[in-house]
Amino acid sequence: MTEPLALTLETPAEHPFAEFVRILGKGKRGARGLTREEARVAMTLLLEGKVEDTQLGAFLMLLRHKEESAEELAGFTEALRTHLQAPRIVVDLDWPSYAGKKRHLPWYLLAAKCLAGNGVRILMHGGGAHTAGRLYTEQLLGLLDIPLCRDWASVEQALDARRLAFAPLLDWAPQLQRMIDLRNTLGLRSPIHSLARVLNPLGARCGLQSIFHPGYQAVHREASRLLGDHALVIKGDGGEIEINPDVISHLYGTSGGEAWDEEWPPLSAQRHVKPASLQPEHLLAVWRGDTNDSYGELAVIATMALALRGLGQHREQAFSTAHAYWESRKNIE
Structure with a gap:
């Protein structure tokens, strides 16, 4: 009698961006805002195209629901300014x-x-x-x-x-x-x-x-x-x-x-x-x-x-x- 083949189950690795969705959406007691550094890293992943569309929608609406903080805006801005590498142009x-x-x-x-x-x-x-x-x-x-x-x-x-x-x-x-x-x-x-x-x-x-x-x-x-x-x-x-x-x-x-x-x-x-x-x-x-x-x-x-x-x-x-x-x-x- 032939032994049945054993199933090999592997737990899939968590997406790197999932952490930031979880921080914002982990229930009334567990959820919190992003720190400035977390916001910077999250925006960097977004700008590099390393985020799934479902994650993007969830992230934006969770932020919208709680309302963005000054620390989050500052972190997002730092990531963008680094990503842009805009030239030096004099502007008033x-x-x-x-x-x-x-x-x-x-x-x-x-x-x-x-x-x-x-x-x-x-x-x-x-x-x-x-x-x-x-x-x-x-x-x-x-x-x-x-x-x-x-x-x-x-x-x-x-x-x-x-x-x-x-x-x-x-x-x-x-x-x-x-x-x-x-x-x-x-x-x-x-x-x-x-x-x-x-x-x-x-x-x-x-x-x-x-x-x-x-x-x-x-x-x-x-x-x-x-x-x-x-x-x-x-x-x-x-x-x-x-x-x-x-x-x-x-x-x-x-x-x-x-x-x-x-x-x-x-x-x-x-x-x-x-x-x-x-x-x-x-x-x-x-x-x-x-x-x-x-x-x-x-x-x-x-x-x-x-x-x-x-x-x-x-x-x-x-x-x-x-x-x-x-x-x-x-x-x-």
Whole structure:
């Protein structure tokens, strides 16, 4: 009688990334946030393509559910900066633009143009039109004559010639773009939206950041402080870096390792009525002086003042400079 063959069972090795999913998802009592070093290692694996799609979705949504910490954002950013190996290019302002506008036109674009026309070197970057019904920076680059740059060399050329450049996230961090694009698959934003704002890929003198959901300002600021960055965070209109002149604006700043706060009062005695529809050509008409827009012009001036505040001017000086820039915009080539 022939003996039955013995079954040889081997326990499969655990995937290296499973550890980080387990840390975040191990029940109410066992789960915790990632340390800064754990976040750095986890993001490195993601950037190197060593993570399964199921792990990526679980990781992003577990982070989203608990809400990302400053330590996690700092660790993610360190991994990205190492991975990018971006060249040294002189930049005054890092200006992330990932939210899009829904209620008002993107007046921040005129603020950036006006600042650039007065010598401020600005890198803008964004992640595409990922949510229906919003106007995104990428859609208005041609209309407003803002240089679209597809590599770092063209960014440097645009900054030297025009002091303003827009670099799509897809071109210099495609892994992050893929994660952002999962929003419509997963149904929720992920921490990658926060990460893109904190990143400051070229090490600008000041990183401007805007959040949409209340409560994230302090987390963004602390992440930048941990990284040793100079940053200024606001709850901007629609999630973009734009001051709403109808409401109080709270500025969360960090410089030299120290955190600071500042509150700006509304610039208008009463709220403006939002437009019935968003017509991008209206931006050009206001820029050229063909028409006036009380809300828009106040938003542009205040947003320029915000940027100048981030570059070291005091509030009164920043507003005075911003008014002068706006009044002389017709001299900008």
